[in-house]
Amino acid sequence: MSKRFLLLTLVGLLVLSIAPMLAVAQDDDTITIGFLPGVVDPFYQVMEIGVRQAVEDSALPVELVVQIPENFNPSVQTPILDALVARGDLDYLIIAATDKEQLIAPLQAAHDAGIEIISVDTFIGDGDYVNGPVTFPLSYIGSDNVEGGRIAAEALAENVGGTGKVYIQNVTPGISTTDQRAQGFREGIAEFPDMEVVSEDFNNDDENTSVQQTSATLERESDLVGIFGTNVFSANGAGIAVQNAGLSDAVDVIAFDATTFAVEQLRAGVVSLVIAQKPFDMGYLAVQFAIAHNQGVSSLPKRVPTGYAVIDIENVDDPEVARFIYQVE
Amino acid sequence: MEPVLSLRNILKRFGGLTAVKHVNLDIFPGEVVGLVGDNGAGKSTLIKCVSGVYHPDEGEIQFMGQTMAFSKPIDARRVGIETIYQDLALAPNLNISANIFMGREAKRRYFGGLIKTLDEEKMLSESRRVIDSLDIRLPNFGAQIDKLSGGQRQAVAIARAVYWNARLMIMDEPTNNLGVPEQRKVLDLIRKLRESGVPVILISHTLPDVFAVTDRIVVMHRGHKVAEKQTAQTDSQTVVEYMVGARSDVRAD
Amino acid sequence: MALESQTDVSTLTATQQSVRAQRHVLLTLSRVWAWVFLIALIVFFSLSVSITSEGDVNFLTLRNSQNILIAITPVLLMGLGQTFVIIAGGIDLSVGWVMGLSSVISALLARDLVARGIDPTPAIFLAFAGGIAASGMVGLINGLIIARLKVPPFIVTLGVSFIVRGVALLFSGGQTVAGLPTQLRDFGNESLLYWVGGGANQLHFLRRPEVTGEQLRALDRILGWPVVITAIVVAIAIFLLHKTQFGRHTYAIGGNKEAALRAGVPVDRHTILLYVMSAVTAGIAGLLHSARFSGGSPTAGDPLLLGSIAAVVIGGVSLFGGVGQISGTVIGALIIAVLQTGLVMLGVEAFWQFIVVGSVVILAVLIDQSRDLIIGRAES
Numbered sequence: 038m039s040k041r042f043l044l045l046t047l048v049g050l051l052v053l054s055i056a057p058m059l060a061v062a063q064d065d066d067t068i069t070i071g072f073l074p075g076v077v078d079p080f081y082q083v084m085e086i087g088v089r090q091a092v093e094d095s096a097l098p099v100e101l102v103v104q105i106p107e108n109f110n111p112s113v114q115t116p117i118l119d120a121l122v123a124r125g126d127l128d129y130l131i132i133a134a135t136d137k138e139q140l141i142a143p144l145q146a147a148h149d150a151g152i153e154i155i156s157v158d159t160f161i162g163d164g165d166y167v168n169g170p171v172t173f174p175l176s177y178i179g180s181d182n183v184e185g186g187r188i189a190a191e192a193l194a195e196n197v198g199g200t201g202k203v204y205i206q207n208v209t210p211g212i213s214t215t216d217q218r219a220q221g222f223r224e225g226i227a228e229f230p231d232m233e234v235v236s237e238d239f240n241n242d243d244e245n246t247s248v249q250q251t252s253a254t255l256e257r258e259s260d261l262v263g264i265f266g267t268n269v270f271s272a273n274g275a276g277i278a279v280q281n282a283g284l285s286d287a288v289d290v291i292a293f294d295a296t297t298f299a300v301e302q303l304r305a306g307v308v309s310l311v312i313a314q315k316p317f318d319m320g321y322l323a324v325q326f327a328i329a330h331n332q333g334v335s336s337l338p339k340r341v342p343t344g345y346a347v348i349d350i351e352n353v354d355d356p357e358v359a360r361f362i363y364q365v366e
Numbered sequence: 367m368e369p370v371l372s373l374r375n376i377l378k379r380f381g382g383l384t385a386v387k388h389v390n391l392d393i394f395p396g397e398v399v400g401l402v403g404d405n406g407a408g409k410s411t412l413i414k415c416v417s418g419v420y421h422p423d424e425g426e427i428q429f430m431g432q433t434m435a436f437s438k439p440i441d442a443r444r445v446g447i448e449t450i451y452q453d454l455a456l457a458p459n460l461n462i463s464a465n466i467f468m469g470r471e472a473k474r475r476y477f478g479g480l481i482k483t484l485d486e487e488k489m490l491s492e493s494r495r496v497i498d499s500l501d502i503r504l505p506n507f508g509a510q511i512d513k514l515s516g517g518q519r520q521a522v523a524i525a526r527a528v529y530w531n532a533r534l535m536i537m538d539e540p541t542n543n544l545g546v547p548e549q550r551k552v553l554d555l556i557r558k559l560r561e562s563g564v565p566v567i568l569i570s571h572t573l574p575d576v577f578a579v580t581d582r583i584v585v586m587h588r589g590h591k592v593a594e595k596q597t598a599q600t601d602s603q604t605v606v607e608y609m610v611g612a613r614s615d616v617r618a619d
Numbered sequence: 620m621a622l623e624s625q626t627d628v629s630t631l632t633a634t635q636q637s638v639r640a641q642r643h644v645l646l647t648l649s650r651v652w653a654w655v656f657l658i659a660l661i662v663f664f665s666l667s668v669s670i671t672s673e674g675d676v677n678f679l680t681l682r683n684s685q686n687i688l689i690a691i692t693p694v695l696l697m698g699l700g701q702t703f704v705i706i707a708g709g710i711d712l713s714v715g716w717v718m719g720l721s722s723v724i725s726a727l728l729a730r731d732l733v734a735r736g737i738d739p740t741p742a743i744f745l746a747f748a749g750g751i752a753a754s755g756m757v758g759l760i761n762g763l764i765i766a767r768l769k770v771p772p773f774i775v776t777l778g779v780s781f782i783v784r785g786v787a788l789l790f791s792g793g794q795t796v797a798g799l800p801t802q803l804r805d806f807g808n809e810s811l812l813y814w815v816g817g818g819a820n821q822l823h824f825l826r827r828p829e830v831t832g833e834q835l836r837a838l839d840r841i842l843g844w845p846v847v848i849t850a851i852v853v854a855i856a857i858f859l860l861h862k863t864q865f866g867r868h869t870y871a872i873g874g875n876k877e878a879a880l881r882a883g884v885p886v887d888r889h890t891i892l893l894y895v896m897s898a899v900t901a902g903i904a905g906l907l908h909s910a911r912f913s914g915g916s917p918t919a920g921d922p923l924l925l926g927s928i929a930a931v932v933i934g935g936v937s938l939f940g941g942v943g944q945i946s947g948t949v950i951g952a953l954i955i956a957v958l959q960t961g962l963v964m965l966g967v968e969a970f971w972q973f974i975v976v977g978s979v980v981i982l983a984v985l986i987d988q989s990r991d992l993i994i995g996r997a998e999s
């Protein structure tokens with residue numbers, strides 16, 4: 038039993054050590070681009086569609102290598118990254134780093150191995166690739182989550198007339214994207230003197246917990262006017278709690294990320310606003326940057342904010358807005 | 367007289383080790399047979415072949431004139447071979463009646479047997495009956511087994527065997543870990559079983575006990591049956607000599 | 620002299636009597652300690668919420684009680700099957716992702732069957748049957764590997780949970796399955812009874828009263844369908860564990876597996892059934908999730924696994940097997956939910972909530988363990 042296991046391991050190691058050599062044998066004109074998103078989810082799936090579209094639209098031969106981690110977690114992403122580097126044929130790597138500190142070293146190693154790095158959605162270091170601690174990546178293309186939170190706050194404030202108490206349903210402390218959205222939301226609300234964030238709870242990405250916490254908060258704060266859900270589950274749970282308390286008219290619920298499910302809940306009246314990022318743009322731009330760099334363009338911007346779209350029940354059918362829904366099929 | 371149990375040429379191996387070697391043995395109605403031998407002599411292995419825990423690699427087991435092939439212990443129990451194991455086989459977290467009825471719980475039927483519930487009252491009263499019939503005293507009848515003393519547990523195990531109409535009772539070191547009064551109680555129970563016509567195979571290291579209750583003594587040494595004596599016609603000195611291998615009748619049978 | 624010794628004896632008897640009385644109280648307390656703990660929590664939150672809000676907010680309201688009951692449904696359902704498994708000396712770590720799988724499968728079926736023109740109600744029934752069947756299959760695989768191949772349940776169910784996770788993500792494409800029939804949403808969010816408060820004070824049975832505006836806020840859903848379903852499963856579980864041979868065998872296997880085997884308990888078959896049962900109750904939680912949130916979510920159960928095991932343990936089920944009751948698991952789930960709701964209503968900051976919940980879980984288990992000591996001492 039254990040002998041056979043040992044044998045298998047050895048054979049596996051042998052194959053792994055030979056594989057890169059086989060892969061290197063490729064002609065030189067092709068631009069090889071690796072795409073390594075954070076996890077399997079509609080957001081990154083749409084980004085992948087953008088990546089593939091750009092590859093298709095390219096006049097130059099581009100070879101694409103896609104790897105998707107099972108978990109949004111640096112310890113899952115790093116080995117995949119190392120394996121991609123070990124192939125030895127990548128010219129560019131488009132990556133949504135799952136941790137801004139822990140991915141620096143492995144990406145530095147990739148860069149040292151001759152691979153140019155483009156950050157999408159998330160960044161490493163502090164995201165400032167000009168003056169910050171990390172400058173080796175070509176560019177960071179993504180929406181600023183703090184900005185997204187601020188936009189959510191402004192949209193909510195406009196809906197409720199700039200006064201009242203609001204509540205934040207967040208996922209898990211320590212996730213940079215959702216933490217930044219919450220932070221931006223607080224900053225945005227602070228601009229309105231008659232508005233106040235009463236509290237923030239963490240639902241562990243569980244809709245049931247989100248319902249429970251929101252219901253309890255609604256009991257405590259009878260004059261709540263709005264809830265910001267930092268992701269779709271948070272907002273959906275909050276929206277269901279609001280609906281079952283008969284408060285749909287009084288409390289607005291904002292969802293972050295325009296998944297088809299979020300939009301469906303918007304149409305059902307469970308959430309009132311959906312903040313859409315532009316993952317397609319991120320993926321498409323990143324590939325274009327890689328190709329441009331390959332062709333000698335040297336003045337690529339180090340930072341490209343892709344911005345947001347705010348979707349509500351009035352504009353959801355407008356094709357100009359609807360195209361920002363994360364439609365996978 | 368027909369033997370109740372008849373073992374022919376039983377052999378049992380564990381890998382390279384042969385724990386029981388070509389053993390023949392007959393047990394007759396109403397007799398108590400002592401099975402003695404040094405540690406590792408193969409006593410437990412032999413009786414586990416009879417009680418369906420192991421399959422013998424060679425040989426034949428006949429019970430009440432029928433050839434038997436048990437695939438699990440419950441097969442042996444179904445034909446009336448009850449075993450009190452060295453390690454007792456009671457569930458410490460269940461009470462006395464639940465243990466007596468373990469695996470064969472009494473049930474009440476509802477809706478033509480569609481729904482069946484445990485018949486606790488029946489199990490309790492039946493347990494009480496069998497325990498009283500054996501003159502066993504248990505202070506707290508609803509107590510969990512792990513609240514009972516070793517002797518009381520032994521008594522429960524014996525009561526269970528009796529309740530299920532044992533036609534052959536096998537006891538593997540039933541007096542182990544018991545205080546002297548409790549040991550005596552168990553010996554009394556063995557005599558009671560004999561009175562009711564149930565043959566008993568008693569495995570024990572305590573020779574005085576063996577001499578006190580058995581009709582016949584069988585000695586094993588390193589997997590072989592080395593002696594078979596009427597209890598009244600031998601003494602412990604002789605038995606010990608067989609046990610340590612200083613004497614052997616192994617060629618005799 | 621004689622007089623003195625007499626006084627001595629009588630004092631002794633008095634102390635003995637009071638010691639005995641004390642023991643009696645302790646013993647009774649320790650038997651119902653989980654209830655005591657739960658009631659103490661409720662009293663504490665009722666007082667503290669009303670004091671800190673200066674009487675504006677009440678903890679003990681009809682609505683809040685219903686919120687808590689709804690909140691415990693998934694954790695409790697997962698915990699019910701787990702209770703059987705743990706009493707029998709096993710553990711099932713796959714239930715989290717089984718719940719997700721069931722949510723995804725039932726959502727996909729409901730969506731696609733309705734799209735094929737089948738009426739929503741039969742489609743939902745079929746979808747539920749599909750979700751349960753898929754869950755049962757996973758339980759069967761768990762059970763077969765554990766019972767037949769004798770691999771420790773911890774390893775098997777952990778491994779299987781990875782596989783189930785992959786399958787759930789594959790089926791759903793990694794995203795929430797949307798586009799479910801509205802009947803499903805209604806089933807998940809409507810209830811057996813409705814109470815219209817705010818002066819109207821009417822009780823409605825089964826049908827939601829047509830109310831609008833201010834009255835909408837005064838509408839309380841009593842015994843939502845998920846609560847009703849869970850209550851039925853609880854009743855079945857109590858019956859099975861405490862009244863039937865199946866339950867008796869579960870305890871016997873947990874107490875002494877070898878003894879159960881020798882006594883003729885079909886240990887292997889029973890073990891397989893236990894894991895099927897555990898997967899099925901988790902599967903029911905998955906169905907209810909799809910209904911409540913009108914979306915099939917592969918990750919629905921993963922965050923709940925530890926909470927469900929905590930509920931079981933707080934309820935007094937021993938992780939070593941052989942000991943435990945369904946009522947304990949129910950109370951365990953209630954204790955956690957009351958605590959979480961209470962802390963939010965008190966406005967306790969989120970980080971402190973983690974600390975308090977964790978501490979209470981440990982405290983609860985500690986009390987439960989010392990209970991055995993107290994009972995042991997009091998009985999000897």
Ligand SMILES: Nc1ncnc2c1ncn2[C@@H]1O[C@H](COP(=O)(O)OP(=O)(O)OP(=O)(O)O)[C@@H](O)[C@H]1O
Nearest residue numbers: 380383384385403404405406407408409410411412
């Ligand atoms: N399941 C098993 N696997 C391998 N070897 C075994 C097994 N059971 C018993 N043995 C070996 O078979 C031999 C006989 O063991 P057995 O338990 O029958 O002895 P015993 O006469 O009952 O001894 P004791 O008086 O100590 O109970 C010993 O050498 C023992 O180590």
Ligand SMILES: [Mg+2]
Nearest residue numbers: 409410411452
């Ligand atoms: Mg032995």
